[in-house]
Amino acid sequence: MNRQDISRNPDDPRLGFRAWLLTDTPSSRLHARCVAFYAGWLKLRSNTMAMVGLGILILLVLVAAFAPWLAPHDPLAQNLAGRLQPPLSESHLLGTDSLGRDILSRLIYGSRITLYIVALVALIAPIAGLLVGTIAGYAGGIVDAILMRITDIFLAFPRLVLALAFVAALGAGIENAVLAISITAWPPYARLARAETLTIRNSDYISAIRLQGAGPIRIITRHIWPLCTSSLIVRVTLDMAGVILAAAGLGFLGLGAQPPSPEWGAMIAEGRRFILDSWWVATMPGLAIFTVSLAFNLLGDGLRDVLDPKEGG
Amino acid sequence: MSRLVFNDLSVWFGEGASRVDAVRHATFEVPSGASFGLVGESGSGKSTILRALMGLAPDWSGEMIVGEQRLGPKRNRAFYKQVQMVFQDPYASLHPRHSVDQVLSEVLKLHGFRDINRRVQALLDDVGLGPGFRFRYPHQLSGGQRQRVAIARALAPEPSVLLLDEPTSALDVSVQAEVLNLLNDLREEHRLTYLLVSHDLAVVAHMCQSTAVMQNGEIVEMLTVEDMRAMRARHPYTCHLLESASGYNPNAAQAL
Numbered sequence A: 001m002n003r004q005d006i007s008r009n010p011d012d013p014r015l016g017f018r019a020w021l022l023t024d025t026p027s028s029r030l031h032a033r034c035v036a037f038y039a040g041w042l043k044l045r046s047n048t049m050a051m052v053g054l055g056i057l058i059l060l061v062l063v064a065a066f067a068p069w070l071a072p073h074d075p076l077a078q079n080l081a082g083r084l085q086p087p088l089s090e091s092h093l094l095g096t097d098s099l100g101r102d103i104l105s106r107l108i109y110g111s112r113i114t115l116y117i118v119a120l121v122a123l124i125a126p127i128a129g130l131l132v133g134t135i136a137g138y139a140g141g142i143v144d145a146i147l148m149r150i151t152d153i154f155l156a157f158p159r160l161v162l163a164l165a166f167v168a169a170l171g172a173g174i175e176n177a178v179l180a181i182s183i184t185a186w187p188p189y190a191r192l193a194r195a196e197t198l199t200i201r202n203s204d205y206i207s208a209i210r211l212q213g214a215g216p217i218r219i220i221t222r223h224i225w226p227l228c229t230s231s232l233i234v235r236v237t238l239d240m241a242g243v244i245l246a247a248a249g250l251g252f253l254g255l256g257a258q259p260p261s262p263e264w265g266a267m268i269a270e271g272r273r274f275i276l277d278s279w280w281v282a283t284m285p286g287l288a289i290f291t292v293s294l295a296f297n298l299l300g301d302g303l304r305d306v307l308d309p310k311e312g313g
Numbered sequence B: 001m002s003r004l005v006f007n008d009l010s011v012w013f014g015e016g017a018s019r020v021d022a023v024r025h026a027t028f029e030v031p032s033g034a035s036f037g038l039v040g041e042s043g044s045g046k047s048t049i050l051r052a053l054m055g056l057a058p059d060w061s062g063e064m065i066v067g068e069q070r071l072g073p074k075r076n077r078a079f080y081k082q083v084q085m086v087f088q089d090p091y092a093s094l095h096p097r098h099s100v101d102q103v104l105s106e107v108l109k110l111h112g113f114r115d116i117n118r119r120v121q122a123l124l125d126d127v128g129l130g131p132g133f134r135f136r137y138p139h140q141l142s143g144g145q146r147q148r149v150a151i152a153r154a155l156a157p158e159p160s161v162l163l164l165d166e167p168t169s170a171l172d173v174s175v176q177a178e179v180l181n182l183l184n185d186l187r188e189e190h191r192l193t194y195l196l197v198s199h200d201l202a203v204v205a206h207m208c209q210s211t212a213v214m215q216n217g218e219i220v221e222m223l224t225v226e227d228m229r230a231m232r233a234r235h236p237y238t239c240h241l242l243e244s245a246s247g248y249n250p251n252a253a254q255a256l
Helices: A003-008 A012-022 A029-045 A048-065 A103-140 A141-155 A157-172 A176-199 A204-210 A217-251 A262-276 A280-307 B047-053 B076-081 B098-108 B116-126 B145-156 B173-190 B201-206 B225-229 B236-245 B250-255
Strands: B004-013 B020-030 B035-041 B060-066 B083-086 B161-165 B193-197 B210-215 B218-224
Touching: A003 A157, A012 A029, A012 B161, A012 B218, A029 A048, A029 A262, A029 A280, A029 B035, A048 A280, A103 A141, A103 A176, A103 A217, A103 A262, A103 A280, A103 B201, A141 A176, A157 A176, A157 A217, A176 A217, A204 A217, A217 A280, A262 A280, B004 B047, B020 B060, B020 B116, B020 B210, B020 B218, B035 B047, B035 B201, B047 B083, B047 B193, B047 B210, B083 B145, B098 B116, B116 B145, B116 B250, B173 B201, B193 B201, B201 B225, B201 B236, B210 B225, B210 B236, B218 B225, B218 B236
Parallel strands: B035 B193, B035 B210, B083 B161, B161 B193
Antiparallel strands: B004 B020, B004 B060, B210 B218
């Protein structure tokens, strides 16, 4: 069978899974969704930098999942005789910190904490913002005014200072740090969702479904949310770098993860005292934060190209 | 059963100094099963009448009657089951992330139909789209195909009245005739009442039995299609419209 036959006959079962994913005439709801998803994946795959970002993040997830098997040492085991050993020293690839703990093992276990923070903030903040923003945008009037003024109040504080205040009030700890970061992170999402809603609200397809007797809850959840989520997802991936840095900042200030836990920001804080003669203690977690932040930014840039709702896909 | 009566209908936007009267004292009637055209230039208020009937323009006075029922400020689902609308621009009236199947089955679900699978298939057949179009997204469809989907959506609740807001003006000339013929066939098949808005006299002449001509929010003249074809118009604006629709006229050009 030559090439021309293939293009002429997309439903030929012999062409297999790829043709099934590229067909113009999907045969079921699931099939249609797979085709749309595959088209997006092809577009994302052509963006090399985004794939680098995605690769780093997948690696991060794998490292976090298999931490106990990957880490050469116990991240909490102290060895005061072998403290502050430089990188590439015997059995410590990245050296040891001021208590003789293996930095590589701590970084590997720390990836779990980073992912935990990122996942929780990525769940709480955009969903809260989406709810507030779409309700404000769709309802309009007094509801809009009240919700957006509350958003403005949150936006008026510097983010880290507000997070500090919340952690100080709630008590130090990783859960409270997540909560504090989420509370400070949702207002931009609310604004974004509201702006999107305002442009969508008066479009013909919203009028059309309203003329079928659909209520506001159905319109917001089924018709407005799907169009807001793509820009929110992009914003989330671009914000994740900031979230990691904020979590690290809270850890650095001693208000996030508490000392024995291998959180990357807290590790930098510990390494600060030796930064002049033992540079690796603070540098290694710093590099880890840098890499993961960069990966999120690269992926976010690629996703923005794929998910842009203005392109009609 | 599904006649439309408009009695002294006025529609306005805004309040006080910024108030704009889009429609002033419009009175006309569309008999059940008829096809009625509203003609006029942009901004003459013809689409506003449709929007007021559908409840999309909140500020209006006068009387609107569908069937035997006088309309209040709110529309319920029973009203939307009886009266449906096809929008002007098929590129703007379909949700960009919903497939044809999603669009139609959601509407059917909203109106409480049971055998959704069969009905989606039947609707697509009605508007001349094969089953291959069922799971496509709007960006995979041409303008004419999109408008067919929009028509199928409007037909889904099995309405007796269809409001057509310039249903072909956003389409290619070659596709316009197809869609108009489809609408004519559907009217016969489902015994629908049409209220059609257009600035194109040819479209109105093809689709309707009688028309109202609008200018600056007022109905200046009502005439039948026969009158229109014979250029029997009394109001100067209507004469002007008919003349301009009959194409290039060397005498008129010389008079200018």
